Each structure stands twice: as structure tokens, then as C-alpha cells.
Amino acid sequence: MALNTIWVYVEQLDGKPTTLSLELLTKARSLGAGSIEAIVGGDASGIASTLGAYGAAKVLATGDLGGKLPGVAVASAMAAAIAGGDVPDLVLFGQTYEARDVAARLSVKIDKTVLTNNNDISVDGDGVSVTTAIFGGNTLVTTKFTAGSPALAMFRPKNFAAEEGGAAAGELVALAVPDLGAAGGATVTATHVEEHTGPKLDEADIVVSGGRGLGEAEKYSMIEELAKLLKGAPGASRAIVDAGWVPYSYQVGQTGKVVKPNVYIAAGISGATQHMVGMKGAKNIIAINKDKEAPIFSVADLGIVGDVHKVLPKLIEALKAR
Amino acid sequence: MNVVVCVKQIPDPATPGALDPSTNTLKREGKLILDDSDAYGVEMALQLVTAAGGGEVSLVSMAPNGETSGLRTALAMGAAKAVLVSDPDLKGSDALTTAKALAKAIERVGDADLVIAGTESTDGYTGTVPEQIAELLGRPSITFAKHVEISGTTVKVQRQTELGYDEVECSLPAVISVTAGVVEPRYPSFKGIMAAKSKPVDTVTAADLGVTPAGWAAAGQEIVSVGAAEARAAGEVIEDDGEGFAKIVSFLETLKVV
Numbered sequence: 001m002a003l004n005t006i007w008v009y010v011e012q013l014d015g016k017p018t019t020l021s022l023e024l025l026t027k028a029r030s031l032g033a034g035s036i037e038a039i040v041g042g043d044a045s046g047i048a049s050t051l052g053a054y055g056a057a058k059v060l061a062t063g064d065l066g067g068k069l070p071g072v073a074v075a076s077a078m079a080a081a082i083a084g085g086d087v088p089d090l091v092l093f094g095q096t097y098e099a100r101d102v103a104a105r106l107s108v109k110i111d112k113t114v115l116t117n118n119n120d121i122s123v124d125g126d127g128v129s130v131t132t133a134i135f136g137g138n139t140l141v142t143t144k145f146t147a148g149s150p151a152l153a154m155f156r157p158k159n160f161a162a163e164e165g166g167a168a169a170g171e172l173v174a175l176a177v178p179d180l181g182a183a184g185g186a187t188v189t190a191t192h193v194e195e196h197t198g199p200k201l202d203e204a205d206i207v208v209s210g211g212r213g214l215g216e217a218e219k220y221s222m223i224e225e226l227a228k229l230l231k232g233a234p235g236a237s238r239a240i241v242d243a244g245w246v247p248y249s250y251q252v253g254q255t256g257k258v259v260k261p262n263v264y265i266a267a268g269i270s271g272a273t274q275h276m277v278g279m280k281g282a283k284n285i286i287a288i289n290k291d292k293e294a295p296i297f298s299v300a301d302l303g304i305v306g307d308v309h310k311v312l313p314k315l316i317e318a319l320k321a322r
Numbered sequence: 323m324n325v326v327v328c329v330k331q332i333p334d335p336a337t338p339g340a341l342d343p344s345t346n347t348l349k350r351e352g353k354l355i356l357d358d359s360d361a362y363g364v365e366m367a368l369q370l371v372t373a374a375g376g377g378e379v380s381l382v383s384m385a386p387n388g389e390t391s392g393l394r395t396a397l398a399m400g401a402a403k404a405v406l407v408s409d410p411d412l413k414g415s416d417a418l419t420t421a422k423a424l425a426k427a428i429e430r431v432g433d434a435d436l437v438i439a440g441t442e443s444t445d446g447y448t449g450t451v452p453e454q455i456a457e458l459l460g461r462p463s464i465t466f467a468k469h470v471e472i473s474g475t476t477v478k479v480q481r482q483t484e485l486g487y488d489e490v491e492c493s494l495p496a497v498i499s500v501t502a503g504v505v506e507p508r509y510p511s512f513k514g515i516m517a518a519k520s521k522p523v524d525t526v527t528a529a530d531l532g533v534t535p536a537g538w539a540a541a542g543q544e545i546v547s548v549g550a551a552e553a554r555a556a557g558e559v560i561e562d563d564g565e566g567f568a569k570i571v572s573f574l575e576t577l578k579v580v
Contacts, residue, residue, distance in 0.1 A: 104453035113416045113542040147542030185462035186492040194486035248501035299554045302573045306562025314567035
């Protein structure tokens, strides 16, 4: 017996589905389900053709949420559909700020567990199993859902390719949001876009991250400068995010972002397991650290045992001179 | 203003983690410490209560074996009291069951204007518990707060987004999760550490809270395999002799990224 229906929670950025949403749709197509349906918190009229091309036969959209945070609104709409008899076997979410809220609220509403931080999924008959990496990415744990439909699972970015399947636009279906009561009270009053000149951290081809070895917050500018020269994105270890040098959005690691760039440069980062799980999937890793025993060197393709305050300025100089 | 902070006591992250071979769940034995991620919530709560000019900070936590050493750290920072859920039947609980126990513990504290949690724990990092607690309590929630202020009966938050941040607000009572670095956690003073020893910790079981322990077997999931990930081969490691940068440049050249 195969799965009947898979729901994929789709997020939008600048009026387009996010790459992670398209990765999940593409993966859903390979799982042999009868039907794939996209769930959109917001207006989906502009993206139905793209979602269809990536495999969504239907696009269930709430319409404009009027500034409400999507978590409770979308979860309530999904739970109402499920209560009405429209029960998917599986719901796929990206591991994002928004989707975490939706999945968590939904898990309570339908009293089902949600498995997070996954990097793979397999379907055997109507059994669904997901795999997550733990202990710095050294150990893979595969877990099977055992409580019936729907199985709720969240996935890290860049584990699946995003490829069009060539189908027609998804059929738009209204997903009604029930009255949310007091729980629906959180409202967005303003949106601030921080200036990013380069690519997004989890989509960049090159990532340059700094850690405690930089010594002080001001020295992080070297990381930003090097990232800019390489047309990459700057990242950070948890230690310097905790210290308040850079915002949480810069954090690479188990808590934070998982990145899989072509080149990852770790400067002044020792390589705690917390950090390694977030960057071990990079194709090429360059590490600069004073301590030759630092664990980061065990995964580096090129390791420089040296002082970041000496190596980075020379590296920046050399790249500028080109 | 009364604030309840959800705190987790975890094995020291500096020591390598291990799985219990019989259940394949994380081993959480022996001395546990306050999760660094939760120190921000405790500090935030203390600052908000001080700014409000009255009220107190309470803690809720769930841990095996009646473990309180991490709770004492948060009490030493200035929290007034704690409810600790500790019950062998809760061992191996999933995030949803954990949220159910903590939500009941928050109700046991009573009268919380605001509930604060970290965004995710350092050891399990499921990252769903704060929002699940909000749903169980029927309250509005704002996750990933990087700045928090209270204005009357409204909580105003700068919420981290993919592109920057949103200003989000909702009425109290509410639940928020705070990111690392949102405030600078204070170090417990000697006086605080001494005072913490006599602060009340109400230790309760699942039955005391009216929660049905799901335990691992009933959590709707079963671990079917645990295996080693493909290891990365170590590459070339060289001492910087002043020309280390040139090695990096030539490596980048071979990768055709410069």
C-alpha cells in the first residue's frame, strides 16, 4: 500500500516559493503518493503554476493572513481540514522559523509527534521513516512513525534537489482559517529587511565563518570582508553569537543553520560538535586555527595552524590584489 | 508581572553525547547543568520583572532523578522558585509529551503573565516545545525574539526572520522564545548561590500534574536504526610560516572559485 496524500508546507520569499519548499515538493514526488498538495499560509495565486510544475496537484491556500503570524493560523486551518476528513498520510515542513511554529501548533492540535531536523525520508508501503544526524553529524538515526496518519516531519535545507516535473499549475483550493481566539493574537506591525549584499547563508556557494579565535567583536569585520571578496556569505560559531557579536541569523551549527557550500572557511573556530553538524556537509573545508589539536582540522581539506589575525589580513590583501 | 521560564538541565555539552543502547534515546544521567540557551530567558525574565517594578520569576523544568543542579544555577541568578517534573515514566518522552508536562507545570505555578523559553535546547534541539506549550495553554506566541519589551499589557518583540526582523506584538498572557545573545546573562553572585540553596523546588510526578506519560513506546515513533555517517577524510594540515595565506589562495584557485 502506498501513501495517498502528502502535504508540503510551502513558504514564500519575495513572491516566490522558497528553494527549500521546492526541494520538499521534488522529494515528495519520489515517494510514490497518490497526490501531492501544497499548503500555503497566504495568497498563492502567483505561485500555483510553479508549485504545479514541481509536483503539487492542488494548492491549499489560506489567503492573506492580515499580518497574523502564520504559526497558529495555518496550523488551525490544517487541523480543521484534517478534522473534516481530509487527512494526509504525511506532512513535510522545512526547518525554518515559520514552519516550526506551524508544525508545533499542528502536532498539539492533532496530538501527533513531530520529528525535526531530518535530512532524509523513506517510505515502505504505508510506513514512513526519517533520518537525522546527531553528535556532530557522526551518527545517523532513523526513526519510523508508528501512530498513524498524518506523520509530521521537518527537514533541513539542501538535502534534496529541486527539480521541475513539468506538470500543469496546481488547482487552487481555499483553506479556511477558523476563529483563532486569544491564541491568534500575535500580529506583525512592521517588517525590517537587513541589508545583505551577498547571497543568503544557507544558499551561498562560499561561506566564511568566524569564531571565538577572532578575540573581539570588531575583528568580525575581517570575516565579512573576506566573504564579500569571495562573493560568499559570512557565518559564525555559536560562541560568538552567544557573546552577542553577531545576530542569531549568522549561526552555523546544530542550533542555527546547516550549510552545504562548495567552500567553507572556518577562521578561529575550534570545531565543537555543535558547529560541525552545521558545516560538515561542505564540499571543501578550509580551517585556520591556532591550536593544532582543534577538532576542526579533522574535517578540513586544508588546515592552517596559525593566528587568524596574521593569516586573514594577508589572505584578504592577496585576494584584493588579484 | 510574573514570568515563568522553561529551563532545561542537560549533560555538559563539553563531554561527548551517547545513546542508551536499550532505547537509543540520549543518555541524560548524572550531574546536569543549566542549558546555556536558557540563561538568556532567565536573564530576560529577571530584567522584565525588575522593569515592571514587581512580581517574580519562576522556573519549570523536566529532568530525570530529581536533578536540580541546573535549576540551582537559575535560582542563583535570581529566580524565586521552581517546579521540577521528574518521573521515571516520562523517560524518553517526545517533545509533545514534554510540552504537555511543562504546560501543566506552568499552570501549577499559576498566574504567569509571560512564559519564556529558549528557541531550542542544546542537547535535543527539537525546537518545537515553546510553540507546543503556547498551543496547550491556548495563548498567543512569538518565537525567535531578539528584543523584547513590555508596554502595559502588550509584549512587543523584534522577531528574527530570514531577511531581517519583524516587529510583532500580542497581548499578555503570552509565550515567547528568545534567541541567544538577546541579553547578557548575569553571573550568579556568591550571595545568590547561597540563597538559591534554600529556594523552594516543588518536585512533582506526571500523576501529580494529571499528565499521562507517553514514554518512549507510546510517543508515536520507533527508532529503527542507528549508524555511523560517512566519515570525512582529513586533508593537509600545515603550520603557518607567514605564507599560509598563499596555500589558501592556491587551494581556492584549484577549486576555480577565484
